[in-house]
Amino acid sequence: MKTLSKLALAAVLATGVSGLAFVAPAMAKKEEQQAPGFKLSKPVQAIAYNAQQAVKAKDVATAEPLVAQIEAAATTDDDKYVAAALRYDLENTKLVLAQQANPNAPLNETALAKPLDALIAAANTPAADRGKYLxxxxxxxxxxxxxAVASQYFTKAKEAGFNSPDFDLQLAKVKVQAGDVAGGLADLDRYITAQKAAGQAVPESYYRFAIATANNKKMAPETLAWMQKYAAAFPNAKTWRDVILQYAFAQNSIATPDKAQTLDLYRLLRAAGAMPDQSSYEDYARMVSDRGNPYEAAAVLKEGLASGKIPASSTYAKSQLAAATTAIQRDGSLASSEKTALASKDGKIASATADAYLGQNNYAKAAELYRAALSKGGVDANEVNTRLGIALAKSGDKAGAQAAFGAVTGQPRAGIAALWNTWTQVGSAPAPAA
Structure with missing residues (x-):
């Protein structure tokens, strides 16, 4: 049977949802045998205590005929309420016992519907309990x-004041299951916003649910927006790694980047301290080497080796690093390339020189040359604006970076720029300890 969450029935109202407390007839005066606030007829009053005690003791064999007698004898509204409450307690106890006996067996909860409907409809249901029953x-x-029916009941439960851990996530889930994906995610967003405004923590599971739901429904803009919210709420290396891999590298990713776009995602992974493994480091270094940027290739390989993600025994990494080092020695200073770039009729050399400065962590020079490339034209403006934003972000110019990223259009470039802009604003802390 499909469940909203893994339900531990023993913990769900299993000790008696009704809240009624009967007094043993032999130990109390007649007027004290009533449950507080209820006036029971004599036939019901005579057996109510024994029925409740049998339910509490999980003695189903004894409780069943007693509860049936109460149901048959009930004439007043209070009698009927007590009969429904005890029936619910008894049927719930049966489920608890069934789960304890065989935790993997499906549970048939249909017997709970009738007494719950009676408790919900009863005028004398205590206000504190109505939300629980709903x-x-x-x-x-x-x-x-x-x-759809579940969504209605949950909404009414919330209106009645019911709350529990993850209840708002459950509300969103049931609305999504009912077909209103946008409504469910909007409800979840409103809840998160309210919780944050109140200074309350919001679990990561809320963001992960929203990302998975939007992604499964092929809602790319919403998926990206939730990825940004998740990274902003939990700006650590693990979150950034999960977000970026899901965005472009997973089987059901929302983006299919080309090599140049993939390179800028690798740059974001590296900036966030979230590079995942040897393969990613070596692929990153190969990409920048192929684009004539040995400076960044050498820096990436050295970082991968220092982190241990590239093993010291990797002959491939060592040969790449040696080739990058040789290329750097051969190329010498970037000053001549910069001079040529500024004299060129288009911005292609300026963009390539800016990439080299970016690889050297010379962000001021990189930004200067990227701006020159944009002014000269003849380049992919979205690519250059992305990298101008990266240079400005790395230099600490958040406003300038935001403007550059905001100028990027078209997918997946705009999505990459949006993720970079989020990192610019929130940064990245080390991944939390496992």
């Missing part, structure tokens, strides 16, 4: 695949 009824509907 929530449980919503669970039954959800488990039965009636998602």
């Amino acid at each position: 929530f449980r009824r919503g669970q039954l509907a959800f488990n039965g695949g009636q998602y």
Whole structure:
């Protein structure tokens, strides 16, 4: 049976949802045998205590006929309320026992619907309990695949004041299952915004649910927006790694970047301290080497070796690093390339020289040459603006970086720029300890 979450029935109202407390007839005066606030008829009053005690003791054999007698004898509204409450407690206890006996067996919860409906409808249901009954009824509907009905019950439960851990996530999930994906995600966003405004923590699971839901529905703009929110809420290396890999490298990613775009995603992974493995380091170094940028290739390989993600025994990395070092020695200073770039009729040499300065961590010079490339033209403006934003972000110019990233259009370039802009604003802390 499909469940909203892994439900531990023993912890869900299993000690008696009704809140009624009967006094043993032999130990109390007649008027004290009533449950507080209820006036029971004599036939119900006579057996209510024994029925409740049998349910509490999980003695189903004893409780069943007693509860049936109460149901048959009930004539007043209070009698009927007590009969429904005890029936619910008994059926819930049966489920608890069934789960304990065989945790993997499917559970048939349909017997709970009738007493829950009676408790919800009863005029004398205590206000503190109505939301609880509505929530449980919503669970039954959800488990039965009636998602629209479940959404209605959950909404009413919330209006009645019911709350529990992850209840707002459950509300969003059931709305999504009912077919209103945009509405469910909007509800979740409003809840997160309110929680943050109140200074309350929001679990990572909320963001992960939203990303997975939007991505599964091929809602690329919404997926990217939730990725940015997730990274901003948990700006550490692990989150950035998960977000970037999901964005462009996973099987169901929302972007299919070309080599130049992939390079700028590698740059973001590196900036966030989130490079995942040897393969990514070596692929990154190969890409920049192929584009005539040995400075960045050498820096990437040295970092990978120092981190241990590239093993010291990697002959391929060593040969790449040696080739990059030789190229740097052969090329010498970038001053001559810069002079040529500024004299050139288009911005291609300026862009390539800016890339080299970026690889040297000379962000001021990189930004100067990227701007020159844009002014001369003849280059991919979206690519150059992305890299101008990177240079400005790395130099600490958040406003300038935001403007450059904001000038990028078209996908997946605009998405890459958006992720870079989020990193510019929030940065990245080390990944949390496992």
